[in-house]
Amino acid sequence: xxxxxxxxxxxxxxxxxKLLSEKYHIPHISTxxxxxxxxxxxxxxxxxxxxxxxAGNLVPDDVMIELIKNIVTSERCKNGIILDGxxxxxxxxxxxxxxxxxxxxxxNGVISIEVAEELTIERLVKRAQxxxxxxxxxxxxxxxxxxxxxxxxxxxxxxxxxxxxxxVDGEGTVEEVSKRMADALK
Numbered sequence: 001x002x003x004x005x006x007x008x009x010x011x012x013x014x015x016x017x018k019l020l021s022e023k024y025h026i027p028h029i030s031t032x033x034x035x036x037x038x039x040x041x042x043x044x045x046x047x048x049x050x051x052x053x054x055a056g057n058l059v060p061d062d063v064m065i066e067l068i069k070n071i072v073t074s075e076r077c078k079n080g081i082i083l084d085g086x087x088x089x090x091x092x093x094x095x096x097x098x099x100x101x102x103x104x105x106x107x108n109g110v111i112s113i114e115v116a117e118e119l120t121i122e123r124l125v126k127r128a129q130x131x132x133x134x135x136x137x138x139x140x141x142x143x144x145x146x147x148x149x150x151x152x153x154x155x156x157x158x159x160x161x162x163x164x165x166x167x168v169d170g171e172g173t174v175e176e177v178s179k180r181m182a183d184a185l186k
Contacts, residue, residue: 001079001080002083002106002108003020003110003111004082004087005017006111006112006165007115007170008115008120009141009148011113011170012174013030019178020185027076027081029077029084030085031084035067045059045063049063055143056139056141058088058147061089061095064092065092065099068086068099069099072100089154090158109166109184110166111166111168111181112167113168113181115170115171116171119171121145124136124141168180
């Protein structure tokens with residue numbers, strides 16, 4: 001099963017992806033986590049990504065597509081994948097569609113997690129405090145949400161036209177949201 005989770009930062013994609021990963025026995029791939037690991041290892045991609053991410057900007061499409069190709073063709077993803085944080089632009093969605101076609105991979109579903117912006121900001125500020133994340137300052141959070149609205153929100157429209165998009169209310173308990181997501185994937 002191949003699933004994409006959409007939604008701005010702070011809506012619970014990571015939390016829900018982990019639960020889906022356990023349920024369907026497929027790996028949860030967070031592009032944010034992968035990029036942070038590249039930064040930690042100070043790879044050339046990581047150095048470039050850190051500058052962009054610290055300012056709340058997106059990593060270039062060609063870099064992301066190469067990372068995704070390496071992931072989806074890895075042994076651990078042979079039975080499927082849950083993509084969290086990718087695609088972030090319509091160009092990336094098109095590139096992913098082409099990559100999946102080349103690899104004969106079927107995209108089974110796209111879930112957009114919907115949460116009010118005020119709650120998203122509140123969640124991100126709390127996460128920043130708990131995890132001491134330097135990329136979640138109030139200024140960066142606002143910029144990330146602005147970038148999301150400009151560049152990533154159109155991806156939802158792109159998948160809506162394909163008929164595989166499911167919008168899920170991301171407010172409530174983790175269990176309530178998880179049930180809504182399971183229902184959407186049926």
